[in-house]
Amino acid sequence: MHLLNLKTLSIMKRNRPIRSPPSTPPTKQILHKTRNSKITTSYSSKKPRTILKSISKPSKSNTAKWVPLNLGRSELSLPLTFPTGQTFRWKQTGTLQYTGVVGSHLVSLKHLPNGDVSYCIHHSTSEADCSLALRDFLNVGISLGDVWEVFSASDSRFAELASHLAGARVLRQDPLECLMQFLCSSNNNIQRITKMVNFISSLGNHLGTVEGFEFHEFPTLERLSSVSENEFREAGFGYRAKYITGTVKALQLKDGGGVEWLLSLRKLDLGQVINVLSTLPGVGPKVAACIALFSLDQHHAIPVDTHVWRIATRYLIPELAGARLTPKLCNRVAEAFVRKYGKYAGWAQTLLFIAELPSQKALLPSHFWNVEDSESGKNRLDTVVVETKTDD
Incomplete structure (x- = not known):
């Protein structure tokens, strides 16, 4: 890291x-x-x-539909997780927003005003598979x-x-x-x-x-x-x-x-x-x-x-x-x-x-x-x- x-x-x-x-x-x-x-x-x-x-x-999800991830800032801080040396594939694409690829899924993550994290799928063949892969990638278990x-x-x-x-x-x-x-x-x-x-x-x-x-x-x-x-x-x-x-x-x-x-x-x-x-x-x-x-x-x-x-x-x-x-x-x-x-x-x-x-x-x-x-x-x-x- x-x-x-x-x-x-x-x-x-x-x-x-x-x-x-x-x-x-x-x-x-x-x-x-x-x-x-x-x-x-x-x-x-x-x-x-x-x-x-x-x-x-x-995918049809390319219309910037943001979905709650049910993770608050205390469970996931994007600025403390992505630009600190674990991965070099994720890019900052907005204020408190980062975009990257998980498997074959292109997704963005961002903090809402209350600190909670939501995600937007830009490309995926399956929204359900993307959600599962993203949660696995984030170690939410x-x-x-x-x-x-x-x-x-x-x-x-x-x-x-x-x-x-x-x-x-x-x-x-x-x-x-x-x-x-x-x-x-x-x-x-x-x-x-x-x-x-x-x-x-x-x-x-x-x-x-x-x-x-x-x-x-x-x-x-x-x-x-x-x-x-x-x-x-x-x-x-x-x-x-x-x-x-x-x-x-x-x-x-x-x-x-x-x-x-x-x-x-x-x-x-x-x-x-x-x-x-x-x-x-x-x-x-x-x-x-x-x-x-x-x-x-x-x-x-x-x-x-x-x-x-x-x-x-x-x-x-x-x-x-x-x-x-x-x-x-x-x-x-x-x-x-x-x-x-x-x-x-x-x-x-x-x-x-x-x-x-x-x-x-x-x-x-x-x-x-x-x-x-x-x-x-x-x-x-x-x-x-x-x-x-x-x-x-």
């Missing part, structure tokens, strides 16, 4: 896996809600002849209020932050889509990541235009395999081009197909998920943790970087303040979060990370600022984690 810089961590692939978390945070057992259903993305078998556009007819109540009971600082940053929700993205986005994030910045993700997205079927932004269904593995490493390099991917093409080839060799293999990882333990993802070209433990948290139901995955390290040494493991971050200490950080917050530790870490972003500091009381924050946070929104340092 993170828009950060980190020193070379390629050796982290040899790390021991994170221990299984406690079943709940240590203070209170109320995290009982589960997802009502799990929707898997339907992929088109059609292979576009060129990079762009297979125009499809707009998990009550953010219940989760945060537990965290707040055991952590007074979290409780105060949550009162100012309500609604920072963790998404449940399509695993292939999430994987490709985070392959683009290595040693990169927001503008360039977005450009790369836009290029990859443009390989899929065109779904429509909203406020000047073009939107596409995410391309299939077959379509991605038709683009050469050189073509990706010419599009500005640099050394990441070999990660994209290498990972696509590796996925195509998986039994049952790469998409099905990625979805099957949702049934494994976190340590197994990190290990198998780290066998893919360009994926290290940090990128693997991002993919696990944002698409594979690994709610206690902790993507550790220098900023998360600083949070941990301030509030969770102060005895390590001043030490240099190493692969071994990355595991110590992840374990500290899990001990404190339990099986939804990744959701807690997401809020604590967002609270460190300069763009969100303005929402917080001044006592959350300190000199170190004001100096170190200046470039935080522009840079992302470094998994493997390689020359372009």
Whole structure:
């Protein structure tokens, strides 16, 4: 998720896996809600002849009919969820309005004056399927209020932050889509990541235009395999081009197909998920943790970087303040979060990370600022984690 810089961590692939978390945070057992259903993305078998556009007819829902999602701002804050590093495919298309693609559905989300969230379908073959896919994508089967109540009971600082940053929700993205986005994030910045993700997205079927932004269904593995490493390099991917093409080839060799293999990882333990993802070209433990948290139901995955390290040494493991971050200490950080917050530790870490972003500091009381924050946070929104340092 993170828009950060980190020193070379390629050796982290040899790390021991994170221990299984406690079943709940240590203070209170109320995290009982589960997802009502799990929707898997339907992929088109059609292979576009060129990079762009297979125009499809707009649905009847293209008349800006806004439908209540029955989620208030405390359960879903769009500005705290979409532009904070989980996904690079959603665009701001209005005041408190964001537009993106879920599977083959093009939708917009916006806050109503009372803070509630509503959605508008721009393109879909089935409004019912779109609604189900959208709710699955937004992880609505998990009550953010219940989760945060537990965290707040055991952590007074979290409780105060949550009162100012309500609604920072963790998404449940399509695993292939999430994987490709985070392959683009290595040693990169927001503008360039977005450009790369836009290029990859443009390989899929065109779904429509909203406020000047073009939107596409995410391309299939077959379509991605038709683009050469050189073509990706010419599009500005640099050394990441070999990660994209290498990972696509590796996925195509998986039994049952790469998409099905990625979805099957949702049934494994976190340590197994990190290990198998780290066998893919360009994926290290940090990128693997991002993919696990944002698409594979690994709610206690902790993507550790220098900023998360600083949070941990301030509030969770102060005895390590001043030490240099190493692969071994990355595991110590992840374990500290899990001990404190339990099986939804990744959701807690997401809020604590967002609270460190300069763009969100303005929402917080001044006592959350300190000199170190004001100096170190200046470039935080522009840079992302470094998994493997390689020359372009």
